[in-house]
Amino acid sequence: MAPMGIRLSPLGVAVFCLLGVAVLYHLYSGVISNHLAAFRQRRNVDLRDLLALSVEAAILGGKEVKRVHEEKGLQEKSKGKTREGANDPLTMGDLESHRKMYNLIKNTFPEITVNSEEHDSVVDKSLSWSRVIPSEIAEKITGQNEVPAESVTVWIDPLDATQEYTESLLKYVTTMVCVAVDGKPVIGVIHKPFTDFTAWSLGQEANVHARSSYSTTPPKVIISRSHSGQVKSYVHEAFGNSTTIVQAGGAGYKVLSLLDLPAGESMDQADVYIHITFIKKWDICAGDALLRALGGHMMTLKGEEIDYRDAPLNKGGLVASVGVEHKDLLDKLPPWDLEKH
Known part of the structure; x- marks a missing residue:
């Protein structure tokens, strides 16, 4: 007696084929999506x-x-x-x-x-x-x-x-x-x-350079034109009442004032840039990069490096310099609570 076999109707064959295709689709789509995700992660x-x-x-x-x-x-x-x-x-x-x-x-x-x-x-x-x-x-x-x-x-x-x-x-x-x-x-x-x-x-x-010399005894300090009263008091407490203070607009301009720029650029010159209130990272990130390239520093008033990954607000104030001993500047800064000011 011949062994019994399983016979599928044409409809059954069609359903079986569709199931197979669906399984293969999910398998391959998963592989493809994983490869695409890996490609996106590896994009340089x-x-x-x-x-x-x-x-x-x-x-x-x-x-x-x-x-x-x-x-x-x-x-x-x-x-x-x-x-x-x-x-x-x-x-x-x-x-x-x-x-x-x-x-x-x-x-x-x-x-x-x-x-x-x-x-x-x-x-x-x-x-x-x-x-x-x-x-x-x-x-x-x-x-x-x-x-x-x-x-x-x-x-x-x-x-x-x-x-x-x-x-x-x-x-x-x-x-x-x-x-x-x-x-x-x-x-x-x-x-x-x-x-x-x-x-x-x-x-x-x-494509820019630090100046050949800077003064720190006392330094010439550049600050914001806005709300300069508190900054002036803070700077004088740190470096003495004879400290020259320059008021200027724009964080980018203040960083450039620390550098040696072409003769055609009408710029104030300063030795240190200080800011004692909150400031946004799009104001300071480019200047931070420029100063780092020249061996300088832009840090919070507590001497911490600023992280530019996510939150846009820098709550630590800043002190920026190039061509001077930055730690000596930080050591002279009096305590300052930005949350209260």
């Missing part, structure tokens, strides 16, 4: 490319800042009051610069985190990086400098010194881009749109 970006892009973004934003001011189209309004009670203005210069800078960087590297001082719903997919590496960058930065995309955080300040911008104190105005890797600032770009000067750094390379 080259820091030289990011530097060239950051310079291009800062210059592009600067052109908008200058254009809006020349066309007298500021359309100034207030974002409210700062924690210290000062007016926090917003202009079309801020917004137009943000739109150019933010969209250019996100269109080029959509997988990296980009934080900007301004927020806007305008998306411009037409902006694309030129892919040009400026000659001065190509000469100084050679070889590959790749880092994982997920380790990168970019901080944009589309218009630093907005208050001064509204007052036509244009020497203080800058646009800035900073690239942090695992929270450490490695690329800094500070662009002055009204003189078309750009300072940049990557790692230990930069």
Whole structure:
């Protein structure tokens, strides 16, 4: 007697085949999705490319800042009051610069985190990086400098010194881009749109230099134009009543005042930059990177390094210098409770 077999109707065969296909689909889709996830995690970006892009973004934003001011189209309004009670203005210069800078960087590297001082719903997919590496960058930065995309955080300040911008104190105005890797600032770009000067750094390379000498007995200290009374008292307590204090707008400008800039740049000069209230990281990250490249420091008043991974607010104040013994400066600073001020 022949062994009994299992016979499937045509419908059964069709169902069996469909089940097989479904099983294979889920198996392969899982494998493919895992491979795609692994690919995304392994995606690297080259820091030289990011530097060239950051310079291009800062210059592009600067052109908008200058254009809006020349066309007298500021359309100034207030974002409210700062924690210290000062007016926090917003202009079309801020917004137009943000739109150019933010969209250019996100269109080029959509997988990296980009934080900007301004927020806007305008998306411009037409902006694309030129892919040009400026000659001065190509000469100084050679070889590959790749880092994982997920380790990168970019901080944009589309218009630093907005208050001064509204007052036509244009020497203080800058646009800035900073690239942090695992929270450490490695690329800094500070662009002055009204003189078309750009300072940049990557790692230990930069197109600017520290001055040949600095004074610390006492230093010349640069501080914010806003709420200078408390800062003056703090500085005099730290370094003595004979200390010269320079008031200026813009964190980017204050960092540049510590450096040796070309003769055509009309700048105040200072030995130390001190800030004793809360400050946002897009204001200071680029300057931090520049100072590090030159062997300088930007730390909290307690001597802590600033982490640029996530939260935008630096609550520790700051003291910045280059070409001096930074620890000696920190040792002279009196205790200061930022939460109470």
